[in-house]
Amino acid sequence: MDTSLRPNDAEIPVLPFKDAIRTARSKLLPSLPETGLGADHVEAHLRNDVAPGLNRSSQSPNYYGFVTGGVTPAAAFADNIVTETDQNVQVHLPDETISTDVEDRALRMVCELLELSPNEWSHKTFTTGATASNVLGLACGRDYVLQTAGAGPLSVAEYGLLEASRLAGILRMQVLTTVPHSSLRKAASIVGLGRASVVDVGLPDQPHRFDIPRLEAHLKEWGIGSIVVVSCAEVNTGLFATNGSDMRALRELCNTHGAWLHVDAAFGLLARALPQTEEYATLNAGVAGLELADSIAGDAHKLLNVPYDCGIFLSKHLELGTSVFGNPNAAYLNTASSENTASTDRTIPSPLNLGIENSRRFRALPVYATLAAYGREGYREMLERQIKLARGIAAYLLQSKEYQLLPQPSSPEVRDVRRLQDIYIIVLFRAIDEQRNENLVPRLNATRRLYVSATQWEGAPAVRFAIANWQVNGRDLDLVKEVLSGAVS
Numbered sequence: 001m002d003t004s005l006r007p008n009d010a011e012i013p014v015l016p017f018k019d020a021i022r023t024a025r026s027k028l029l030p031s032l033p034e035t036g037l038g039a040d041h042v043e044a045h046l047r048n049d050v051a052p053g054l055n056r057s058s059q060s061p062n063y064y065g066f067v068t069g070g071v072t073p074a075a076a077f078a079d080n081i082v083t084e085t086d087q088n089v090q091v092h093l094p095d096e097t098i099s100t101d102v103e104d105r106a107l108r109m110v111c112e113l114l115e116l117s118p119n120e121w122s123h124k125t126f127t128t129g130a131t132a133s134n135v136l137g138l139a140c141g142r143d144y145v146l147q148t149a150g151a152g153p154l155s156v157a158e159y160g161l162l163e164a165s166r167l168a169g170i171l172r173m174q175v176l177t178t179v180p181h182s183s184l185r186k187a188a189s190i191v192g193l194g195r196a197s198v199v200d201v202g203l204p205d206q207p208h209r210f211d212i213p214r215l216e217a218h219l220k221e222w223g224i225g226s227i228v229v230v231s232c233a234e235v236n237t238g239l240f241a242t243n244g245s246d247m248r249a250l251r252e253l254c255n256t257h258g259a260w261l262h263v264d265a266a267f268g269l270l271a272r273a274l275p276q277t278e279e280y281a282t283l284n285a286g287v288a289g290l291e292l293a294d295s296i297a298g299d300a301h302k303l304l305n306v307p308y309d310c311g312i313f314l315s316k317h318l319e320l321g322t323s324v325f326g327n328p329n330a331a332y333l334n335t336a337s338s339e340n341t342a343s344t345d346r347t348i349p350s351p352l353n354l355g356i357e358n359s360r361r362f363r364a365l366p367v368y369a370t371l372a373a374y375g376r377e378g379y380r381e382m383l384e385r386q387i388k389l390a391r392g393i394a395a396y397l398l399q400s401k402e403y404q405l406l407p408q409p410s411s412p413e414v415r416d417v418r419r420l421q422d423i424y425i426i427v428l429f430r431a432i433d434e435q436r437n438e439n440l441v442p443r444l445n446a447t448r449r450l451y452v453s454a455t456q457w458e459g460a461p462a463v464r465f466a467i468a469n470w471q472v473n474g475r476d477l478d479l480v481k482e483v484l485s486g487a488v489s
């Protein structure tokens, strides 16, 4: 991908200045106009008054807050067609539109990029994001666990959690995980398991890794159903919960105890596209064995660099999925298929029976377009550039006397080379001087040359670079170093 085409970021700050935000806010219409202002007037209003108050979190290669991703040129082009044609990708109507074919093809291409078998992952759909995908994963897992425990056809989907649990002799459900993303607890709340059902079973000295004996003890508890969730790259550190052999152990434990295995791989997923080389050995191991899971949550609006909003959900249990998400008794929404339709077309399940929404945006098209435009090699190259920048920043922090790369190594013997190999696209650090560290994030962001987000690490403020934009290249490391050294001089 040609990153020299990126806009000259020196001209536009990453964030609008405070007075620009204030001005933009003051120009918003105070209320609904009785008589419309007209489309032309409003177009000028949006361009001149509203847009200057928006940030460039997605457009700028120097926005390193959260994990926002950017938008590739192919994806942006496709997204305009999505708006122009305004398809509702809900029911598979092979004689009326190919939108469901595009969605199916895009999902298959995503599987191919991730080295997952498109046929084995039979329940696949685009969601609004990884939060929704986690909701789907827990909803499927909840039904699976209770059916396996004895509720049988009297599923949660049909009779509700209380009745199905009673029939299965299950008193409580638990979600066993390590360093969960906040959205997992939200998902647990939505699907009726409750936020308190999420139990962290991490190792004391390596909190992202599973304490397998403790996990097993929880799984064995009588009368409790379990869903195991793997944090496939954690948002603060970018560290992976498993290393391939753990995935095999988790799979066996889940099989033995009738548990569902879900992976939250919002941004970790794309590491499956990396080459198997020494330099990526830690990352390769972090995503090894994901094919053993029952379901996977991913985000396309993060590292796939398509516009908001677009998440990915994959599960191997299509029948179970449609029993949970089926939209029954709406004859007018049945799939139409004519005599002429090739039988393969009819095998595409209607998206409205696979996820939360009935009416759905054609968010598959930007995914299809961007994967077609850049291919496996383009995505590999893009991710390698992002990792290179992250590791370049980490290397700078390691040799700096003012900053400290986090997390601290588990033992002083861990060499810097090794620590750099653990870096994916997130760099966590702090200033060594405590006072300086207190207001480091505002100082860095006040430059408006880059943006980083604040977090907490071991009770103290810390800073996070999250690199997720397709445009990043070597120039950005110089800019980052300048800003970092300027903040402590």
Ligand SMILES: *Cc1c(COP(=O)(O)O)cnc(C)c1O
Residues within 6 Å of the ligand: 067, 128, 129, 130, 131, 132, 181, 183, 233, 234, 235, 264, 265, 266, 267, 299, 311
């Ligand atoms: C971003 C993220 C989520 C939530 O994704 P949304 O797209 O914001 O809904 C969930 N899990 C992890 C690990 C994430 O990084």
